[in-house]
Amino acid sequence: MAAILCVALFLKRCIVDNRSVMALLVFVQICVSLAIGFFFLGSTTALFSSIKMMFPLFVGFCFCDAKIGDYRRMLQIVTVTFYITLGGVFLSKYWAMPWVGFKYESFGAVREAGRLWWSFAEQRLTGFAADSTMAAYFILIAFVLTSIRRSVVWCLVLGGISAYAIRLTTNKTTMGVLIIYLVCLLVVRALPEENRLPTLRKLTLSSFAAILVPIVLIVLFTGVDLSPGHKGFFYSLQDRINNSWQLPFVYLSQLMPIGIITGCGIGCFNYPQQLFSNLHGYWVPVDNFYIGTYVMFGLPFVVYMWMVFRATAGITDVYKLSVIFVMNIFTITVLSYGPATGLLVIALGFSEVFSRRMTGALQGPRRVPAGEGTTLHGAAVGVARPVS
Secondary structure: OOOHHHHHHHHHHHHHHHHHHHHHHHHHHHHHHHHHHHHHOOOOOHHHHHHHHHHHHHHHOOOOOOOHOOHHHHHHHHHHHHHHHHHHHHHHOOOOOOOOEEEEEEEEEEEEEOOOOOOOOEOOOOOOOHHHHHHHHHHHHHHHHHHHOOOHHHHHHHHHHHHHHHHHHHOOHHHHHHHHHHHHHHHOOOOHHHHHHHHHHHHHHHHHHHHHHHHHHHHOOOOOOOOOOOOOHHHHHHHHHHHHHHHHHHHHHOOOOOHHOOOOOOOOOOOOOOOOOOOOOHHHOOOOHHHHHHHOOOHHHHHHHHHHHHHHHHOOOHHHHHHHHHHOOOOOOOOOOOOHHHHHHHHHHHHHOOHHHHHHHHOOOOOOOOOOHHHHHHHEEEEEOOOO
């Protein structure tokens, strides 16, 4: 319900107040892609599920002119969530949560809360989350947002504990990303104060190279048997190379060839297609955010990402830079449309493309009508407004 209000807030802040043409084009493209998705999936239920899926995007976009560090209460909630999630994972190692196996129906699909998964004879602990992937993700992103204001000692101690907790959830990708982030954090902290922000920005810009990783792996290792024993990290990677990252384009060329350029619409090769469409037989888990989003939006998404890359070069918010850096690496093997917080955090990092600064750089300075100079100047340099 709150996310629905953020759609209106996005329209007001980014399109009306900031007069961002990019924001208007993105909103129009989302509406067009919803229509294409309805045509492709042929299901009203899938359409409504797709609309619901996109709401977190607008929540993140509403932070376009915000400095995340100014939201002290929000960061306190994130910190509390971090500690609770850690505690939940360790608790679930010794005590079965009462809701494990609880099933409920949503939009006609049966879901199972806290389902017990086993990964190569290891139980995937979920803690207080619905599944182990969510638990690992919340530990990662909450640690990132909390560590920025903490000491090196705190980062080392809680970073080690977090890595072990994620290990208990058996999410190897998330654990690897956390370790990479922790190493980079220590490197940046070791630099002189004046070099820290430029170095973090360079690291963040470099992280966009992760978009090319699936393409390189597909070219080099398609058809190669990376894991003869059919288990472990390399078997999972092999499945992504041969199936997860390629099959959506194979199926799309059969079902809707033009979709390779226009996209097949919001919800395709995502959970709306899996749960609510007659095309569920063609669904495959697209374990990469950029591939999954391109499949839905097509070439317009490439243009948008180029503008995001340009905007990132001017970001001064350490929180946004850190979030983009982490999520670019994290989403190499994760679609990140679930939990909803995954898409929300990505949108938060990308929101700078709709900011007053970036809009001014792309569209030129706004002309100030006579008699409005003081008001507009005050709005341009004012403190970022909270979302709530």
